[in-house]
Amino acid sequence: MxxxxxxxxxxxxxxxxxxxxxxxxxxxxxxxxxxxxxxxxxxxxxxxxxxxxxxxxxxxxxxxxxxxxxxxxxxxxxxxxxxxxxxxxxxxxxxxxxxxxxxxxxxxxxxxxxxxxxxxxxxxxxxxxxxxxxxxxxxxxxxxxxxxxxxxxxxxxxxxxxxxxxxxxxxxxxxxxxxxxxxxxGADDFARSHPGGALGRRLLTHVSDVMRSGSAVPKVTEDALLADALMEMTRAGMGMTAIVDADQRIVGIYTDGDLRRSLASGCNFSTARVADVMSRGPRTIHPEALAVEAAEMMETRRISQLLVADSAGRLIGALNHHDLMLAKVI
Known part of the structure; x- marks a missing residue:
């Protein structure tokens, strides 16, 4: 008792x-x-x-x-x-x-x-x-x-x-x-002493290690129709698509948030061009940046996806919160 x-x-x-x-x-x-x-x-x-x-x-x-x-x-x-x-x-x-x-x-x-x-x-x-x-x-x-x-x-x-x-x-x-x-x-020295743990992953993982590349990156050209952009978004499953010029330089991004705004405005998805409704000048990150920097940028800017660009502004990859979670960076 x-x-x-x-x-x-x-x-x-x-x-x-x-x-x-x-x-x-x-x-x-x-x-x-x-x-x-x-x-x-x-x-x-x-x-x-x-x-x-x-x-x-x-x-x-x-x-x-x-x-x-x-x-x-x-x-x-x-x-x-x-x-x-x-x-x-x-x-x-x-x-x-x-x-x-x-x-x-x-x-x-x-x-x-x-x-x-x-x-x-x-x-x-x-x-x-x-x-x-x-x-x-x-x-x-x-x-x-x-x-x-x-x-x-x-x-x-x-x-x-x-x-x-x-x-x-x-x-x-x-x-x-x-x-x-x-x-x-410094931090790099500490990471080399702890390669197997969470600290090592956070300090040694770069954007290039976790980003999606090649055909896995959704993209359309700036003259594409909005309907084509939606098809690309659906294919890649990242909740967005990059918009690039003829030289693959990033000119904009179209996200799920932009889609909701397009619906609210009564946009004609069959005739509208994606360049007319995209968000211009999106945030990008360099592939050699640390993955934790990408996570911090997403959190600070309250965005779910991030485009990866080279020094000339050309699209070379993309990542989202899910990619960082799979890599155990966040």
Missing amino acids: SSAPNPAAHDRVLALARRVLEIEAEAVHALADQLGPEFVKAVDLILASSGRVIVSGVGKSGHIGRKFAATLASTGTPAYFVHAAEAAHGDLGMITANDVLIALSYSGSGEELLKIVPLVKRQGARLIAITGNPESPLAREADVHLNGAVKEEACPLNLAPTASTTASLALSDALAVALLDARGF
């Missing part, structure tokens, strides 16, 4: 959840005031390195470290994660004199990390420590120390790593983004 709802218990749950979010938000906000020359020194140290960044930690700090290494690797800084305990049992061989080790430990006194620090430094690698205690053994051994101290944990017992891990995550993101900017890492 299910118990009756307890409004007081529900209120307590919500109050505690809100308090957790407030404490963690305050912890992250306080980090901004703690940043200083040491953060800049950490960025310079990594940029000057000819090797890779190795991130290490144990427990909750290890989980943050894995995410940190993944973020660095995807934003232009070659990096990987090594568990501190595994490093002491052979994985230390992955670290070279040209590398930078970033060690995460809120207490700064984790035995596993302290055990490998002397060996790492003996090899000539540089050490950046992220801790919550500037006086800890790990902080003192580091070439650069980043202070991720928080006033309190969000745990009511002030024991479970909560605000401290959130702060470490935010601080690592700040470092990764600072490095991204310093390296001039």
Whole structure:
């Protein structure tokens, strides 16, 4: 038998959840005031390195470290994660004199990390420590120390790593983004790091990759009858037809919207010329433009189709919302 709802218990749950979010938000906000020359020194140290960044930690700090290494690797800084305990049992061989080790430990006194620090430094690698205690053994051994101290944990017992891990995550993101900017890492670089996902599709897909071409593009000449234009629209199924001159330059477009206006005006479809009722000077896009630019243009202009033209204004393709959806650009 299910118990009756307890409004007081529900209120307590919500109050505690809100308090957790407030404490963690305050912890992250306080980090901004703690940043200083040491953060800049950490960025310079990594940029000057000819090797890779190795991130290490144990427990909750290890989980943050894995995410940190993944973020660095995807934003232009070659990096990987090594568990501190595994490093002491052979994985230390992955670290070279040209590398930078970033060690995460809120207490700064984790035995596993302290055990490998002397060996790492003996090899000539540089050490950046992220801790919550500037006086800890790990902080003192580091070439650069980043202070991720928080006033309190969000745990009511002030024991479970909560605000401290959130702060470490935010601080690592700040470092990764600072490095991204310093390296001039751009959208194309990001796309090359994410070719298989939605970001890659959005950043790497060009109009030429998704447009319809050849006979699939509806078109009639400017001297065509409106009836012929309607037949072409029906054949291609794009809800429009391009109107071109003798040199295939685009002079207009006739869409479903134009058709409704023609019906409302009592137009004679058997005798009217399409040039008399078409929309002149339609928006076009170059085939080498990104497909997301086509999507943005359609949304901004509130149109459903777009003609593709070369630099001379000649018709070479067309696309609509459905084509962009099939390509998973939108």
